[in-house]
Amino acid sequence: MGILEVKNVGKRFGGLQALGDVNLSVAENSVHAIIGPNGAGKSTLLNCLVGKLIPDTGSVMFDGQSVLGRTPYEINQMGISRVFQTPEIFGDLTVMENMMIPCFARRDGSFKLNGIKAVTSEGEIRDKAEAMLKDMNMLEKRHMHSASMSRGDKRRLEIGMCLAQEPRLLLLDEPTAGMARADTNNTIDLLKQIKEERDITIAIIEHDMHVVFSLADRITVLAQGTPLVEDTPDKIKGHPKVREAYLGESAAAA
Template sequence: MAILSVKGVNKRFGGLQALGDVNLDVEENTCHAIIGPNGAGKSTLLNVLVGKLIPDSGSVVFDGQSVLGRKPHQINQMGISRVFQTPEIFGDLTVIENMLIPCFAKRDGSFRMHAIESVRDEGDMIAKAESMLDEVNMLDKTDMLASSMSRGDKRRLEMAMCLVQEPRLLLLDEPTAGMARADTENTIQLLKDIRTSRGITMAIIEHDMNVVFSLAERITVLAQGTPLVEDTPDNIKGHPKVREAYLGEAQV
């Protein structure tokens, strides 16, 4: 069953048709990659999914409910978490505090006036945060200031912050963009581990073909705002239309 279903979505910016009649189904418990050349509309589509942009027409249904018109924080509370191109974390806070925030958000909703309670008394939340940090091998960095970590660690932390919320769908926006080779490999491994251990549904936007083909189970190719083809990675590799639109310039 499709957990996320995009139907007939159109989005125009002035004279530019950024998305034209996009149809896309993300099946539960798969990793679905969306690829395409620059300007294909990948980021626009992602911004529609998280509530940052509202499409001109069409529908986006997540788990039986429309996400259109909802704000980003409401969409997150529905169970969609997002990982950004450059890691978005709370740089002025320690790693454990970074982890506690999504824990509180998951338990208390989008706002709660817990101003007198002490964080130290939140034993359950701290334990949950620490076990998640353990899972991404960051338990030794608990009291570090988040901004003082390496890019790769920031990415891990951001991932952990999303995962600790146990999202139904994890959206990844070029998670390895601008990363060194070793960090890219680490990130791929991390994502693979998460896929197998948690069976989490992922939708990933990516430029790096290496990342796409080692993770994705379904691939949608976007070109000029329209899905060109959707298939398994093996079939995509050899697809003549895809080669023409996109892969012709890249070595696969």
């Protein structure tokens, strides 16, 4: 039984069946990648996990509890943090202030909303935020206006903000989309480091095969709203159905 169990999830937008009958099990402390061509339903699936969309059928269980019908902030409090395709950070605030916000709203065992209570312990919050920025190698940028940073730095900050909450499951939606090669490699290194150093489960949606094959423990291939196959990266690379449906030449290159 995995930490995240998706059973028979279906979602229809008007005449379009975005998700057919998706079954997915993400094992604890693993990196699970979901790949598939454009329009395969990857983002729809992710939105169903975080409460942005409610599936028409099926169930989504996180750690034995259903996430369906909960708002995004409640699902986050259960221990699921999400990194967006375009980095969602507080652009008007400095890097340090960005990091302080998830530190106020940190999960410890059960989630406590202590934004107002924390007035008395602001120093403590600052220390936590600085420690996290140091982990992310961003301490020297802490006074920078976060909107003025590069895409890669914004992504790094966003991942750091998610980690500051100590989530049990980190969802990444195309974390290297629109990034330069150097930034992509930095992001891969960062994610590898997170995987090694923390007790965390990562589910990742990605187009870039290089990223997927260097990180994932298991891969699910999604096509036209249904899972085609699920297996380890090595097996996926050689799988004839997958090659035909999606990978083509890019797998050979990777």
